[in-house]
Amino acid sequence: MIFFTTYVAIIRRNQERVEKRRGAPARVEGGTVRLPIGTDVQAGDYLEHRLANDEIRTMVVIDVVPPYLAGAGETDDYIEVTCIPVERVTTRQVVTPVLHPAMSIAVKLVEEGRLSDAVSEAFRLVEARVQALTATEGAGRPLMESVFAARPPQLDVTTATGPAAEDERDGFRHLFIGAMLGLGTPRGSDETSPGALDETFEYLAVASMLMRRLDRAESRLP
Numbered sequence: 001m002i003f004f005t006t007y008v009a010i011i012r013r014n015q016e017r018v019e020k021r022r023g024a025p026a027r028v029e030g031g032t033v034r035l036p037i038g039t040d041v042q043a044g045d046y047l048e049h050r051l052a053n054d055e056i057r058t059m060v061v062i063d064v065v066p067p068y069l070a071g072a073g074e075t076d077d078y079i080e081v082t083c084i085p086v087e088r089v090t091t092r093q094v095v096t097p098v099l100h101p102a103m104s105i106a107v108k109l110v111e112e113g114r115l116s117d118a119v120s121e122a123f124r125l126v127e128a129r130v131q132a133l134t135a136t137e138g139a140g141r142p143l144m145e146s147v148f149a150a151r152p153p154q155l156d157v158t159t160a161t162g163p164a165a166e167d168e169r170d171g172f173r174h175l176f177i178g179a180m181l182g183l184g185t186p187r188g189s190d191e192t193s194p195g196a197l198d199e200t201f202e203y204l205a206v207a208s209m210l211m212r213r214l215d216r217a218e219s220r221l222p
Helices: 101-111 115-134 140-148 163-183 194-219
Strands: 006-013 019-029 032-035 046-050 056-065 079-085
Touching (some): 019 046, 101 115, 101 194, 115 140, 115 163, 115 194, 163 194
Antiparallel strands (some): 006 019, 006 046, 056 079
16 A cells, blocks of 8 residues: 655646646655556656655656556555656656657757757658668658659558558658658747657657658568
8 A cells, every 4th residue: 555645736738738737646756656546647748746845846757657456446556657857858868669769869869958950850860761762862852752652652651451552652652741841840849848848759759650661661672
């Protein structure tokens, strides 16, 4: 049985950056926060709690571990949440285990606080990978059009078969073109706001997904 010794505010921002706050009893031990079963918390949320010196500390949730004891009640079980302080998210280690390994360079830029550079580098890597796989020197939209609009395409990134594959192929053609036109050069972002970090990793997640599809295409090359 665990005793909750303090309260935290759980903060969640939607896509419009509208903030929703709710309180929950907690036990805070450094970057580990234990919460009652049933607490609505997920990676990307922010937690605020008051330190002994009355200072408010804000942390970002990076991992949520399910209850240790299946079927236990709220009085003898808990959710374990791993957090990092907001002031660390652009200066120290950033945990991103789900991203494609090629995104490691971009993640390093995030750790240095260079969020716009990280996004630009992520999509530059996608472009360079397409160039390398097709031995093409083109760039940007013309490159993606020539590679993915051909029938058959130079790179087949589909997972579906039959008629569905054509829809998927056309959808990813637009995704690759859109990545070159609208994502590789983020505009008007405030790198000092906590929300900027969220958006940066959303960009990197798109680039990572495209890289994984290029892995699939590479495996099909003669």
